[in-house]
Amino acid sequence: MLNYTTSEENYIKAIYRLQSADGMVTTNELAAEIQAKPASITDMMKKLKAKKLLNYQPYQGFRLNAEGFKVALMIVRRHRLWEFFLAEKLKFTWDEVHEVAEELEHVSNKKLIDKLDEYLGFPRKDPHGDPIPDANGKIEISKKICLSELPLNTIAVVASVGDQSSEILELLEHKKIAIGTKLEVKKKFEFDNSIEIKINRHPILTISEQLAKNIFVNYGE
Amino acid sequence: MLNYTTSEENYIKAIYRLQSADGMVTTNELAAEIQAKPASITDMMKKLKAKKLLNYQPYQGFRLNAEGFKVALMIVRRHRLWEFFLAEKLKFTWDEVHEVAEELEHVSNKKLIDKLDEYLGFPRKDPHGDPIPDANGKIEISKKICLSELPLNTIAVVASVGDQSSEILELLEHKKIAIGTKLEVKKKFEFDNSIEIKINRHPILTISEQLAKNIFVNYGE
DNA sequence: TTATTTTTTTAGCTTTGTCTAAATTTATTT
DNA sequence: AAATAAATTTAGACAAAGCTAAAAAAATAA
The missing domain is CATH 1.10.10.10 (Winged helix-like DNA-binding domain superfamily/Winged helix DNA-binding domain)
Known part of the structure; x- marks a missing residue:
C-alpha cells in the first residue's frame, strides 16, 4: 500500500x-x-x-477497483478511529469531531493507527454507529436509513441529520436526541406517519413524519 | 494567529x-x-x-521576529504534546516518537491541541526533558548540554545522542541509558575525563569521555 | 433524425514549493 | 588592493492541484 x-x-x-x-x-x-x-x-x-x-x-x-477500495477503507479506518478518540478521550462533542478527523485522517503512519486502535480497545463502531474497518480492512456491514424507514423494535444509532437548520437542532435538543443516541421505534401511526420511539429508560417520545425523515440512523450487526 | x-x-x-x-x-x-x-x-x-x-x-x-517566534512556539507545543501522547498513551518507544510527531504537528486545530494538553494532564516537559510551551506560548527555560559539561549533583534527563551508530546504541543499551533516563554526575576524573553517574537507585556507572560527549541532557527548572 | 441542451474533456493559465544554472555579492587570500 | 573562493540571490523550469473558457461527446427534445 x-x-x-x-x-x-x-x-x-x-x-x-x-x-x-x-x-x-x-x-x-x-x-x-x-x-x-x-x-x-x-x-x-x-x-x-x-x-x-x-x-x-x-x-x-x-x-x-479492488485496490482503490482497499485504500478507501484504510482512510475510513483512520477517520473513524480519530473520531472515536476525539469523542471518547478528548471529550469533543459529536458535531465537532468530523472536521478535526478530516485533518488527522491524512497522517498515514500505519503503526500509529494500529496502536491507536489498540489503545481505544479495538472499537467496532464509531459513535455515529458507522463501522470501523479493522487493520486488514474488514468492515461490518451496517445500513444507514432515515428514521421513518426503521423497522419496529430494532435498536439503531442516530448517525446524522439531513436538514441542519437551527430550528431542527432546537427541536432535537429539546427531545434529547443527538448523534450517537441509541433508540428504537415502538409504534407507527398511519394517519400522520408520526412514530413513537424509546431512548434507553426515558419516557416514550413522539416524532413527526417531517422530523423522522431528517434523522438518519445506523442499524444492523 | x-x-x-x-x-x-x-x-x-x-x-x-x-x-x-x-x-x-x-x-x-x-x-x-x-x-x-x-x-x-x-x-x-x-x-x-x-x-x-x-x-x-x-x-x-x-x-x-516576535510574531514568528510565537508561531514557532505553537508548532513546538504541538510537536511535544504529540510526542508525549505517543509515548505515554500509545506506548511508542522514544526513538519512534519524533518521526510520527513531525506529521501530527501540522494539524493546527487549536481546540484539538488544548484538549489534548488537558487530557495529558498539562505536562510541562516531554520525556526528552524538553519543555512544552503552554497554551499562551509560555515555556520554561532548560539547557541542553553534553554529559561531560553537566555540573556535579544536578539531575538531568537524557535528551538525545550525538553519534547514532549501532556501536553506541549497543553500549547505551548495556548501561540501561535511554532517552528520558534521569541521571546525575557524582564524580569527574581529570586523568581520563571519565565520569561516574547515578541513575535512580541503581549502582554507580562509569562513563568514558568519548561516551559522555555523545550524550546530551536537559537540566534546569 | 436533426437540433438543442447537458455533461465531460481539453487546452492553457495560476500558485506553491521545489530545482538547476547563471549571476551577483560578500569574504578571504595572496 | 586585486584576485579568488564561498555564499547568496536571480532567472527560468517543473510538477501538483486547482481554475476558466472553449471544444467535443452524449443525452434529450423537437
Whole structure:
C-alpha cells in the first residue's frame, strides 16, 4: 500500500462514499461532493487511473477497483478511529469531531493507527454507529436509513441529520436526541406517519413524519 | 494567529531551532538543516518576510521576529504534546516518537491541541526533558548540554545522542541509558575525563569521555 | 433524425514549493 | 588592493492541484 497525497485521499474517499454497490460515479456528482470544478475531477481521474486505483473510461464515469477500495477503507479506518478518540478521550462533542478527523485522517503512519486502535480497545463502531474497518480492512456491514424507514423494535444509532437548520437542532435538543443516541421505534401511526420511539429508560417520545425523515440512523450487526 | 502551510511551518521550526539568543541564521545553515537547496531557502525567506514572521535583508541572514517566534512556539507545543501522547498513551518507544510527531504537528486545530494538553494532564516537559510551551506560548527555560559539561549533583534527563551508530546504541543499551533516563554526575576524573553517574537507585556507572560527549541532557527548572 | 441542451474533456493559465544554472555579492587570500 | 573562493540571490523550469473558457461527446427534445 503506497502513500497518497491529501488531495488524492480526499478524492478516493469521496468516490467510496458515492459509489453504491452497482453504479458508476459521474464527474459532476463527484465535483459537487468535493466542491471542485468538473475539469479538476477529470484531471484527478486520469491520475488515479494511472495509479491503478479505479476504472475510468472518458465519458463513462468511474468506480474504485479492488485496490482503490482497499485504500478507501484504510482512510475510513483512520477517520473513524480519530473520531472515536476525539469523542471518547478528548471529550469533543459529536458535531465537532468530523472536521478535526478530516485533518488527522491524512497522517498515514500505519503503526500509529494500529496502536491507536489498540489503545481505544479495538472499537467496532464509531459513535455515529458507522463501522470501523479493522487493520486488514474488514468492515461490518451496517445500513444507514432515515428514521421513518426503521423497522419496529430494532435498536439503531442516530448517525446524522439531513436538514441542519437551527430550528431542527432546537427541536432535537429539546427531545434529547443527538448523534450517537441509541433508540428504537415502538409504534407507527398511519394517519400522520408520526412514530413513537424509546431512548434507553426515558419516557416514550413522539416524532413527526417531517422530523423522522431528517434523522438518519445506523442499524444492523 | 493565521494558518501556515506544512512547508512554511517546517521552515519556521528549523529557524527557531537554529537561531540562538543573539545570532542570525544563514541561508546555507538552514538549507543543510532542512535538506533543501539554498535557492529554495531564499524563496521561502522572501515569503515569510512578506508575511511579517521574520527579519531578512538579502545577504545578511535572517531571524524570527516576535510574531514568528510565537508561531514557532505553537508548532513546538504541538510537536511535544504529540510526542508525549505517543509515548505515554500509545506506548511508542522514544526513538519512534519524533518521526510520527513531525506529521501530527501540522494539524493546527487549536481546540484539538488544548484538549489534548488537558487530557495529558498539562505536562510541562516531554520525556526528552524538553519543555512544552503552554497554551499562551509560555515555556520554561532548560539547557541542553553534553554529559561531560553537566555540573556535579544536578539531575538531568537524557535528551538525545550525538553519534547514532549501532556501536553506541549497543553500549547505551548495556548501561540501561535511554532517552528520558534521569541521571546525575557524582564524580569527574581529570586523568581520563571519565565520569561516574547515578541513575535512580541503581549502582554507580562509569562513563568514558568519548561516551559522555555523545550524550546530551536537559537540566534546569 | 436533426437540433438543442447537458455533461465531460481539453487546452492553457495560476500558485506553491521545489530545482538547476547563471549571476551577483560578500569574504578571504595572496 | 586585486584576485579568488564561498555564499547568496536571480532567472527560468517543473510538477501538483486547482481554475476558466472553449471544444467535443452524449443525452434529450423537437
